Amino acid sequence: MPRPRSLTHAQLASAALAVIDRDGLAGLSMRAVAKELGMSTMALYRYVDDRDQLEQLVVELVLGEVDTEPPGPEVPWRGRVEIMVGRLRDSVGAHPEIVPLTLTHRHRSPAVLRWSEVVLTILADAGLRGGQQVIALRGLLGYVIGAVQLEHLGSLSAPGTVAISALPPDRFPQLSATAQRARRIGADQEFSGGLDMLLRGMAEMLADGAGLPPDGLPDR
Amino acid sequence: MPRPRSLTHAQLASAALAVIDRDGLAGLSMRAVAKELGMSTMALYRYVDDRDQLEQLVVELVLGEVDTEPPGPEVPWRGRVEIMVGRLRDSVGAHPEIVPLTLTHRHRSPAVLRWSEVVLTILADAGLRGGQQVIALRGLLGYVIGAVQLEHLGSLSAPGTVAISALPPDRFPQLSATAQRARRIGADQEFSGGLDMLLRGMAEMLADGAGLPPDGLPDR
């Protein structure tokens, strides 16, 4: 008589995320997750092929919470992009330890695909042409990924910025002055300031039709 | 009679980098590096406190090759930023497996500090004010980091893009159309297109003095 499955993928993912939130990404192991669930290590392999797939489940648990409902058309396109980017950043930012996992597993995540689809729709709506859309989407994704990592690593009690503040001002005049100022700028302000830079650039590209490849890549 | 040191830090770093270039970052281990050098594993601990410090040496070996000579003033400031960003991307791009290491060890790298100092000088030269400089520098660093990772992961025989091309066009119309086009856009074009977006945004910020925090953060 077949015993019923005692575990769902969701429970597995939650247990793994709990381990990560408690002990960091370095603390994630098949053994740790099994202990978290009160099962033997090998029992996990009933539900998952290998560690890689467990990681995929964690990524999907976190990214699956990103609201991918398109913002209303009454919001200007730049505002809509800001909303979508903000949602992604908030979800990942709530579990910054998983950032390295999202990088490796991003292409397989339905949530990221849905998110990308909505952002592309907004960009197309705004009037960006084919080649520009690709560049803009990768630019946005690249910015979010990079910024979240800088933020996460740079703010572990900000060892970087503190160390930089202590640099010899004669050899690094700009850097030490900037580090002083950087401490007064919050992470949110930094993030939205950089995003603003990107969006301004996009709007300008839109205005003068730049960003097309030199050979005049066709639009479809 | 004290034996002479048989190893320099540079040799150690080269051996580790050789392991990484051959077997990937996952193949890096104290044992692997020791074997590469023909020594016992524990001999490495004569030269390095722990694995973390070995990684730091690798990062410095790669980033130390970045030319941080400021480009001549005859080049417009945007061009100078492009040159500096390009140098960083080229060095890291030559050993993409180390990207995760640069993230963790970046704040301790003299090479990155020198690079940042030069870029900040260019930005100050261009007329960006204090708060804007911080945002612009982090924006640039974030973009490079994110873009290099997307490029590296996304181009391992491009499993992501290929998978995306195979998506059901009815559920992901924008994405599948975009994936088709993305295959015709080279990595360099993507990178410089995104960078161009950022630089346009910076130039615009410069023009109208935006990016200052709401409370009017003073310039020094």
Added chain:
DNA sequence: ACCTGAACACCGTTCAAGT
């Protein structure tokens, strides 16, 4: 002082065995 090898506490995963 430099280098070694055994040992400890960890990994992911395979495999044979229990219910």
Added chain:
DNA sequence: ACCTGAACACCGTTCAAGT
């Protein structure tokens, strides 16, 4: 069918010992 525990081939690092 579901779950277990021993075992294998790995880690980083400590420690005592050799030259």
